[in-house]
Amino acid sequence: MNRPNRNIRPEIRQLDEAAVNRIAAGEVVERPASAVKELVENALDAGATRIEVDYADGGKTLIRVRDDGCGMAGDDLPLALLRHATSKIDGSDLLNIHSFGFRGEALPSLGAVGRLRIVSRMAGSDGATIAVEGGRMTPVRPEAAQYGTVVELRDLFHATPARLKFMRSDRAEAQAIADTVKRLAMAEPYVSFTLSDVSDGDSRSILRLDAAQGALFDALEERLAAVLGREFTENALRIDTEREGLRLTGFAALPTYSRGAAVAQYFFVNGRPVRDKMLLGALRAAYMDLLSRDRHPVAALFITCNPELVDVNVHPAKSEVRFRDPGLARGLVVSGLRHALAGAGHRSSSTNTGAMLGAFQPAAARTYQMDRPSGAARATAYQLQAPQGMAESAGFWDAGATMAARSDTAPDIPAPPPSLAPLGAARAQLHENYIIAQTESGIVIVDQHAAHERLVYEKLKRLRAKNGVPSQALLIPEIVELSATEAATLLEIAPQLAVLGLVVEAFGGAAVILRETPALLGAIDGRALIRDILDELADQGASTGLEARIDAVLSRMACHGSVRSGRQMRPEEMNALLREMEATPHSGQCNHGRPTYVELSLADIEKLFGRR
Structure with a gap:
């Protein structure tokens, strides 16, 4: 960097409005995803129930956001394009903020670095349109339009071409846009979202989320299942706890449902998606001794509180927040998650079962659909299929088959009833390390050392x-x-x-x-x-x-x-281990985050043999 000459006095000058807007745009609009975020948040603040987002070439050549919100009158359009003009706050209280936006910088910043066009219509008035390019505004003109607002941004950063050199590939920018829309959709489960790629004149649907129904937790679960996958909600715990004016809700996954990177950790403060270092640290602390160092928890957590307890005006993109009592917020996250995880007891991720089923190789190339036979038919079939002398072996064949093969004077040998305990009753030990237990609806395989x-x-x-x-x-x-x-x-x-x-x-x-x-x-x-x-x-x-x-x-x-691999255990020892697992928090995973058991239902077993 060239240092100024001390002998030459630099002249102080006031920057023109266009330069000021381009500088402000550099803080607010870092990439196409930032523009999408600002426009979608404006739509949500307008009370929209349906939001459609289109983009082309990763958002570099086109971003279009259409909503069915309250809209704007024609007289308001020029004012909306002025810096620090907003309908969200009146400026008297910068802490009591209930909206996404409040700075009044997004639209003028976008108009300063791209070609911006707004079409809007509110109830009781005609539609109107306005355009701005490189900071130069056109007069308002009438336009036929539906209720709501359409904001179209073309050629982002055409006024600051140097910024284009810092853009990533179209695929990477499109992925960032999708991630932004997903985060906002998670915060608003009662709003419909549509995301489409319209590059090369073709419209390709990237994301479609219908408005969820029902109570808040049910609606949130439905939206999270659509965004993060049904596996997440099936393996997540509901979180709902409160402390001193702060409430924590949402879903946190079981430790055995984890990721290899911290890419699925979502925090929302009063509905606003944030990437807060303190909150992410609290999430790691809650799972501290439940995951290995190379695994990361999955969670979508929402903190709600009085707006005066949190300052959202600490970052131009409003992605960071500052709590009045950060220790209270951190403690709420850590204690709330630990309490929920402890309450899960021995529960383990259902994805372990899927992985286990995937590891099995079928013996035959084809499978056949068969009805499940009745108990009597099964007993007769066993009798007919049994080799000579084998039907007498009550330790191997079903009790019904044994009874059919014996004379009427032979005593009955009933099969042991399946246990009603969650982890069942121990039936065998394989390779001196794995306990096989029979449950009411299937079997459980336990790693005795890990458990x-x-x-x-x-x-x-x-x-x-x-x-x-x-x-x-x-x-x-x-x-x-x-x-x-x-x-x-x-x-x-x-x-x-x-x-x-x-x-x-x-x-x-x-x-x-x-x-x-x-x-x-x-x-x-x-x-x-x-x-x-x-x-x-x-x-x-x-x-x-x-x-x-x-x-x-x-x-x-x-x-x-602990019990070492290779040690033979007596039946009473195996059952005692199962009962203690059922009574101990976090027993579904070992100290390194690996599962301690996998479960197969009878239906899963029948699928392996082509019975389903």
């Missing part, structure tokens, strides 16, 4: 919560030099750290003294641990690093203290 590892781990955590983490005093306390701000931040959470076995005290000035460390961690670098805690506090507003290290030690202890 017992989670049970031991949860028991160790309960002991830690009851008795605290034992600490060991340092022979020579360690003095750590910090900045004044860092020292104050660390000492503020010193009581919580002491519960985890880390005792830190003020030492004078900006230094702290480390007197005790958690005994479970053994010899550690106390200075590095404190630095890690401070870094996490600065990044997320809270620190779970120390607790995560202690949990990792407990997890290793649980792994070494």
Whole structure:
């Protein structure tokens, strides 16, 4: 960068309106998806119940948003294209905001960098249109139009061609547009959305979402199933909790239904989609000891509160928010999710069953449709098919077949009734590692080591919560030099750290003294641990690093203290393990996030044999 010459006095000049709008557009409209977001939010603020979005060439040459909202009168159209002109607020209270938009910058910014045309009609007036290109506005003209508004943006960034060099491929920009519409659709389940690609004159439907019906939770579940897939809602828990004026609702997936990247984590604050670092950190903390490091939770969570408790005016794109009490919001997310996950008990993802069925290879190339035979017919068939002498083996054949093969004087040997317990009754152990249990409607296959590892781990955590983490005093306390701000931040959470076995005290000035460390961690670098805690506090507003290290030690202890693979178990031991799993939270997955059992229904088994 060339530095100015000190001997030459730079002239201060006021930028013209066109330059000001182009600069503002750089903050508000980063890419075509940003323009779609602003226009769809305007439609929602207008009370639209049906919104149609068309784009061409990834939104670079055309973006069109049509809605059935309240519309605008012809006299309002020129005003709508002026900067800081809005119908959302009156400017007297910037905290009590109930709408998506409130800055009055979107339309003039779009008109400054593209060719913008608006057609609108409101009840009781005729339709009208206005256009603006490169900041130059045309007069308002009458136009035949339906009720509502159509905003058409062509040749985005034609007035600032340098911005086009920073655009990604048409496919990538189209994907960003689809993601934007999906996020807004998740926030508004009672609104219909249509997204179409009209490149090359052809209209290709990308997304079609009909307005959901019913109560809020049912409507939200229907919309999330349409956007994220039915598998998500089938494997997600309903969240509904409240604390001190903040309410958390939505759906959070089971730990065994996770993703390889953080691409399916959605937060909404008062209906506004946000990408807030603090909230995402709270989501990770809630699943901290339920997922391995390379897996990420899936959730769609909604926080509603009085608008005065949250500031949405902290980012030009309004994608970040600032809570008046960030600790309260973070605690609500962490505790609400942990409570729901604990309440799920031993439940595991149904996708594990699908993966298991996919792993089976059918023995025959063709399958045949057959009716399921009755019990008597099945018994007769077994008798006829049994090899000589095998019908007498009650341990192998069905009790009905055994009775038919024996004489009338032979005693009955009834088959054991299927257990009514969720995880059934143990019937066998395979390869000294997998327990086969029979349920009322199918079978369950349990990984004995993974299941017992989670049970031991949860028991160790309960002991830690009851008795605290034992600490060991340092022979020579360690003095750590910090900045004044860092020292104050660390000492503020010193009581919580002491519960985890880390005792830190003020030492004078900006230094702290480390007197005790958690005994479970053994010899550690106390200075590095404190630095890690401070870094996490600065990044997320809270620190779970120390607790995560202690949990990792407990997890290793649980792994070494659990039933090992290869050990034969007696029937009573297997059944005791099943009953304890049913009574223990999070027992559906091991300490590393893998499932502890898979379940096959009788219908699934019959499909494998071509009976369905």
